[in-house]
Amino acid sequence: TQLLEQSPQFLSIQEGENLTVYCNSSSVFSSLQWYRQEPGEGPVLLVTVVTGGEVKKLKRLTFQFGDARKDSSLHITAAQPGDTGLYLCAGDQGAQKLVFGQGTRLTINP
Amino acid sequence: KAGVTQTPRYLIKTRGQQVTLSCSPISGHRSVSWYQQTPGQGLQFLFEYFSETQRNKGNFPGRFSGRQFSNSRSEMNVSTLELGDSALYLCASSATGGLGNTIYFGEGSWLTVV
Numbered sequence: 679t680q681l682l683e684q685s686p687q688f689l690s691i692q693e694g695e696n697l698t699v700y701c702n703s704s705s706v707f708s709s710l711q712w713y714r715q716e717p718g719e720g721p722v723l724l725v726t727v728v729t730g731g732e733v734k735k736l737k738r739l740t741f742q743f744g745d746a747r748k749d750s751s752l753h754i755t756a757a758q759p760g761d762t763g764l765y766l767c768a769g770d771q772g773a774q775k776l777v778f779g780q781g782t783r784l785t786i787n788p
Numbered sequence: 789k790a791g792v793t794q795t796p797r798y799l800i801k802t803r804g805q806q807v808t809l810s811c812s813p814i815s816g817h818r819s820v821s822w823y824q825q826t827p828g829q830g831l832q833f834l835f836e837y838f839s840e841t842q843r844n845k846g847n848f849p850g851r852f853s854g855r856q857f858s859n860s861r862s863e864m865n866v867s868t869l870e871l872g873d874s875a876l877y878l879c880a881s882s883a884t885g886g887l888g889n890t891i892y893f894g895e896g897s898w899l900t901v902v
Contacts, residue, residue, distance in 0.1 A: 709888055720792070720878050720893030721831075728888065766831065774821035774885040775844045778831040 682769055684779030692787050694756055699782045701767035702749040710750045712741055713766040721766055757786045792894035794879050800900045806867040809897045811879030813860050819885030820862040825876040837862055838885050874901045
């Protein structure tokens, strides 16, 4: 079974600070996705990374896929209270079977 | 276009009962999958259907079952409910379920077993 380990599990920082969330696996995934989930809602896709070494930017969010396609990171610059939420990484095994990390619960304090 | 729609949003059941949850995928999407989310285990894959056929199944007991209709709508059923089945059940859809397909999640059905 392919597993994804996400760290940290909880992160509370002040508005304006930078942060990085990590997603690691011992297995190779064909693609890796990052989701954000708010209370009472389903996960919403932020980005999909496919190519080893790929870097994608979404405003203040930067996503990187490791060269070996086993790990990924999410970096947020100048965090804002609106970034608060549960961030999930997920590896794609095909046929809509996603293997999820445990998630990082991020709190940005004003 | 409308997103993935799940019903009911909230429900409370008693141990031993059964429950059926419904999911309407995004129009044109033929792949529907189900996930269970709990605080302890996180998000776990239940099963996936494409063109009314189950293509993939997670590691859940046989009490968890599902089906897909010709219009791609899907239902999942949990029989003989246990307290541990209390969770958020999420449905997701994509065009074909193939690698690289964007997967869209519904808001989920909150099940509480008492």
